[in-house]
Structures are given as structure tokens and as C-alpha cells.
Amino acid sequence: MELHAQKRGPRLTVRLSGELDHHSAEQTRIMLDTLLRDVTVSELLLDLSGMSFMDSAGLGVILGRFRKLSMRGGRLIVKGVNPSVDRIFQMSGLYAIVERQ
Amino acid sequence: MHNEMEVRFLSLSQNEGFARAAAAAFAAQMNPGIEELSDIRTAVSEAVTNAIIHGYDQNPDRVVTMQMEIDDDDLVVIVRDDGCGIGDVALARKPFFTSKPELERSGMGFSVMEAFMDSLDVQSGLGKGTTVTMRKRIRHANR
Ligand SMILES: Nc1ncnc2c1ncn2[C@@H]1O[C@H](COP(=O)(O)OP(=O)(O)OP(=O)(O)O)[C@@H](O)[C@H]1O
Ligand SMILES: [Mg+2]
Numbered sequence: 001m002e003l004h005a006q007k008r009g010p011r012l013t014v015r016l017s018g019e020l021d022h023h024s025a026e027q028t029r030i031m032l033d034t035l036l037r038d039v040t041v042s043e044l045l046l047d048l049s050g051m052s053f054m055d056s057a058g059l060g061v062i063l064g065r066f067r068k069l070s071m072r073g074g075r076l077i078v079k080g081v082n083p084s085v086d087r088i089f090q091m092s093g094l095y096a097i098v099e100r101q
Numbered sequence: 102m103h104n105e106m107e108v109r110f111l112s113l114s115q116n117e118g119f120a121r122a123a124a125a126a127f128a129a130q131m132n133p134g135i136e137e138l139s140d141i142r143t144a145v146s147e148a149v150t151n152a153i154i155h156g157y158d159q160n161p162d163r164v165v166t167m168q169m170e171i172d173d174d175d176l177v178v179i180v181r182d183d184g185c186g187i188g189d190v191a192l193a194r195k196p197f198f199t200s201k202p203e204l205e206r207s208g209m210g211f212s213v214m215e216a217f218m219d220s221l222d223v224q225s226g227l228g229k230g231t232t233v234t235m236r237k238r239i240r241h242a243n244r
Contacts, residue, residue, distance in 0.1 A: 021121075022150045023114035029205070053121070055146045056213050060205040084139045084217075091196075091216060092209050 001028045005035055011043040012036075017050035020058035029061050036065065042074040045101065049080025058085075059092055066098055077101050104130065104171040112153045112163040112182070120149040120167055120180075127169050128176055134242040140217035141176070141237065147210040148180035148233045154201065156184025156231055174239045178218075181232045187225040194223065 001018040012035060020028060036044070044065060048054070066076045079101040081089065089095060106127050110116040124145040125138055133141070149165060157163040168179040187193045193200075194215075199208035215221045218235040225231040 019118060021114075021117050021146055022154060023117050025205075053142065053146075055143050055150065056207050056209040057150060059207045059209055063207055064205040083136065084143060087216065088143075088209070088213060091212055092207060 003031050011045060012041045013045040015047040015050055019053035020051055021055055022057040025057045025061050032065055036068060044069055045077045047080050048078060054085050059088055102173060107168045109164050109166050112157040112165055113161050117146055117149050121146050131171055131239045132241055133239045137239055144214045144217045144235055147214050151210055152182035156182035176237045176239060178235045183230040186227045186229045186231055188227045190223050190225055
């Protein structure tokens with residue numbers, strides 16, 4: 001999994017490329033949490049358009065980061081969601097808490 | 102057309118990607134649509150990941166077996182482990198149920214397998230391992 005991060009004001013945009021499964025989840029989680037150590041970040045925009053695969057392990061990573069951000073009053077937004085990932089997000093009710101751009 | 106395959110691999114997380122690729126390569130001879138192929142990859146990933154994380158508790162030297170069978174437009178995928186097994190299968194299959202919330206699991210694996218395949222059967226018992234059987238009729242949509 002590759003991450004490209006860009007910060008503009010309180011918004012951190014992270015583009016994920018590669019496959020997000022249980023195998024890559026741990027490393028992805030650590031990289032995202034390292035970026036979120038910057039306390040001035042209150043909005044995390046995850047660009048998933050370069051992600052070639054995601055299963056429920058990826059959902060866990062996104063939910064975990066949402067919890068972190070919401071504890072400090074921040075929010076999480078997703079974009080570039082492909083149909084298969086969209087179905088997983090719909091099923092899990094993710095859109096009730098995470099915005100889609 | 103009838104065809105069968107079986108692969109065995111160690112319970113290493115890098116084999117999750119291997120299992121997805123092997124399943125997709127085998128299913129490709131059915132001429133599935135892009136979405137159907139993606140559904141198969143996702144469902145296989147869920148079943149194999151469960152065997153590794155839950156069945157074998159991330160113990161890396163156990164064996165996961167994946168069997169596939171093609172009968173014309175019908176695909177069967179069977180993922181098996183000889184791990185700890187599931188005490189209450191009905192509970193385990195409920196959306197959002199997870200026995201490992203501390204690992205940031207969402208408890209959606211079985212629900213994803215159910216949604217992405219036509220049927221899901223789970224045979225398991227404590228100490229008896231788990232066999233997950235999934236079926237899908239290939240309709241060749243959006244090829
Ligand atoms: N092969 C298996 N061996 C033992 N227990 C299993 C196995 N597969 C699933 N389970 C049990 O069923 C529960 C639900 O599985 P499911 O895949 O739906 O969710 P999860 O793996 O906990 O989370 P997620 O898949 O969203 O990361 C698991 O938490 C585990 O207790
Ligand atoms: Mg699972």
C-alpha cells in the first residue's frame with residue numbers, strides 16, 4: 001500500500017494506492033496514525049481512486065481512523081469509491097458517519 | 102464444462118493476495134464480468150483472512166485449503182481450515198459480530214461473502230475447524 005499525503009489548512013488528503021486487505025492493513029494503519037499525530041488535522045480526506053482492492057479489513061482501518069478523528073471533533077471524508085467498495089460501505093452503514101465527496 | 106482445482110498454502114497474510122489471484126485466474130475461464138470477478142476476489146479474501154486470523158489465531162505455520170469447482174456457469178469455492186472452529190455459527194454470521202474488536206475488525210466478513218456470492222454455507226464446530234462453501238452463478242454481465 002502506498003500513501004500520498006497533502007495538507008492544506010486543517011484538511012489532510014491521503015491518496016491510497018494498492019490493495020487494502022488484512023495483510024496491508026497494519027502498515028496502512030500505522031502510516032495513517034503517524035500522519036494524524038499532527039493535531040492541527042481535523043479533516044481527513046481519503047482518496048480511494050487508486051485502490052485496486054479492499055475487503056472488510058479496509059473497512060476496519062477506515063472505521064478506526066474515524067473514531068480517532070471524531071474523538072477530537074474531526075471528520076472523515078472518502079472519495080474515489082469504486083462500486084465494490086461502495087457496496088461494502090453501504091452494507092456497513094459507513095455513510096451514516098463518513099461523508100462521501 | 103467441468104473443472105476442479107485445489108491449492109494449499111500456509112496461514113501467512115501474504116497468501117491472502119495469492120488466494121485472490123489464484124481464485125480469479127481459475128474463475129476467468131468462465132468468462133465472468135468484471136464485477137463478478139471482483140465479487141469472487143473479495144469473498145475469497147474474506148474467507149481466507151478469517152481462516153488465518155480467527156481459525157489459526159495468526160499462527161503462521163498452519164495450512165489453509167481452497168478448492169474450486171466449475172460446472173458450466175456455476176462456481177463453487179470451498180475454503181477450509183483445521184483451526185479453533187466456531188461455537189455459535191448463527192451468531193458469528195450476524196453483521197457486525199466480531200470476537201476480535203481489539204484488532205479493529207468490523208464484523209462484516211460473513212455479510213460481505215453473503216452479499217457478493219449467491220449462497221454461503223458455514224460448517225464448523227469448536228476444535229473441529231471451519232469449512233466455508235460459497236456458490237455463484239456466473240451471468241457474464243458487463244464483460
Ligand atoms: N475460520 C474461522 N475460524 C474460527 N472463527 C471464525 C472463522 N471465521 C469467522 N470466525 C468467527 O466469526 C466472527 C465473524 O467473522 P467475520 O468475518 O464476519 O467478522 P470479523 O472477521 O471478526 O471482522 P472483519 O471480517 O469485518 O474484519 C469472527 O469474529 C470469528 O469469531
Ligand atoms: Mg472476517
